[in-house]
Amino acid sequence: MKKGNLKHVQKILTECRRIVITTHVNPDGDGVSSELALARFLEKSGKEVRIVNRDPVPEIFAFLPGTDRIRVSETLPHDADLVVVLDCGGLDRSGLKVNAAAPPPVVVIDHHLTNDHDGEINLLDAKASATGELVYLLLREMERAGAVSMDFPMALCLYTSIFTDTGSFRYSNTTPKAMTIASELLAFGINAWMVAEQVYESKSYPVLKLTGAFLQTLAVSRQWRFAWGTIRQADLERTGTREEHTDGFVNYPRSIRGVEVAILFREVPGASVKISMRSKGKVNVAAVAEQFGGGGHHNAAGCVLEGTLPEVTRRVLKIVGECLDDEACYESPACDT
Numbered sequence: 274m275k276k277g278n279l280k281h282v283q284k285i286l287t288e289c290r291r292i293v294i295t296t297h298v299n300p301d302g303d304g305v306s307s308e309l310a311l312a313r314f315l316e317k318s319g320k321e322v323r324i325v326n327r328d329p330v331p332e333i334f335a336f337l338p339g340t341d342r343i344r345v346s347e348t349l350p351h352d353a354d355l356v357v358v359l360d361c362g363g364l365d366r367s368g369l370k371v372n373a374a375a376p377p378p379v380v381v382i383d384h385h386l387t388n389d390h391d392g393e394i395n396l397l398d399a400k401a402s403a404t405g406e407l408v409y410l411l412l413r414e415m416e417r418a419g420a421v422s423m424d425f426p427m428a429l430c431l432y433t434s435i436f437t438d439t440g441s442f443r444y445s446n447t448t449p450k451a452m453t454i455a456s457e458l459l460a461f462g463i464n465a466w467m468v469a470e471q472v473y474e475s476k477s478y479p480v481l482k483l484t485g486a487f488l489q490t491l492a493v494s495r496q497w498r499f500a501w502g503t504i505r506q507a508d509l510e511r512t513g514t515r516e517e518h519t520d521g522f523v524n525y526p527r528s529i530r531g532v533e534v535a536i537l538f539r540e541v542p543g544a545s546v547k548i549s550m551r552s553k554g555k556v557n558v559a560a561v562a563e564q565f566g567g568g569g570h571h572n573a574a575g576c577v578l579e580g581t582l583p584e585v586t587r588r589v590l591k592i593v594g595e596c597l598d599d600e601a602c603y604e605s606p607a608c609d610t
């Protein structure tokens with residue numbers, strides 16, 4: 274991250290009064306937590322702050338202080354002096370409709386490895402474990418310059434952001450810096466078990482039924498280098514669950530021994546398929562997702578493709594197979610998609 278950008282963002286935040294904060298569609302723990310921590314700090318600094326997202330906060334993050342203030346809307350408010358977009362490349366990814374006649378200035382704070390960042394100022398660090406890590410550094414910088422301090426609710430949010438984006442401190446983005454920051458956040462009095470319990474141990478029975486249905490769909494390639502699973506709209510309807518409940522499902526095929534790349538195919542209304550990909554390290558799945566107009570990190574990426582589930586599945590598996598010198602085996606019942 275460029276140090277100058279941190280100062281630059283700090284300056285523009287200080288100068289603006291009406292600030293809107295948003296994140297990507299289908300917000301995750303990092304996006305929501307980063308929004309809440311930044312909003313609270315800016316409000317304590319006397320700013321008029323709104324958080325506007327296209328999609329609701331996933332249930333498992335309802336425990337975060339301030340989620341009730343997040344507004345769900347299709348449209349970006351027209352009267353903001355500044356928009357801060359967190360955890361993605363820019364307003365495009367927020368899914369919010371923007372008044373094209375008078376687009377607001379945008380600050381992007383993100384840690385994704387894509388090159389579509391389109392803010393006036395981009396505070397980027399692909400090495401940061403989470404956007405929350407960058408927000409932490411920004412708030413510490415602002416703390417030094419002003420009268421407002423970080424407090425327990427902000428620390429709880431930022432801890433949750435690093436905790437979730439590192440997969441509970443398991444993924445390769447669990448750097449010494451991430452751990453140091455997490456440790457500083459814990460020192461605010463956060464109960465690590467409480468956060469873990471809220472995020473990972475508060476599943477509903479319907480979600481476990483959906484998990485069961487998903488596990489039935491798992492399939493592996495000929496050489497066992499990649500594996501995938503599928504969620505159909507009918508599975509969600511039958512179990513009474515929603516798309517947000519499939520978060521983390523891609524980790525099941527990834528957990529198979531020898532599998533390098535895991536893919537989750539989710540049928541979404543409107544004849545398209547949402548794809549999440551995870552790599553154990555050798556393959557850059559962001560590069561694969563970018564071929565289909567998506568993006569992400571080396572180890573975690575996604576895209577949305579138009580078409581039916583079987584069509585899209587074949588297209589994506591073909592490319593992944595080429596990357597891994599392997600292929601999907603459709604003729605085997607176990608691999609039938």
Ligand SMILES: [Mn+2]
Binds near residue numbers: 360384402438
């Ligand atoms: Mn993130």
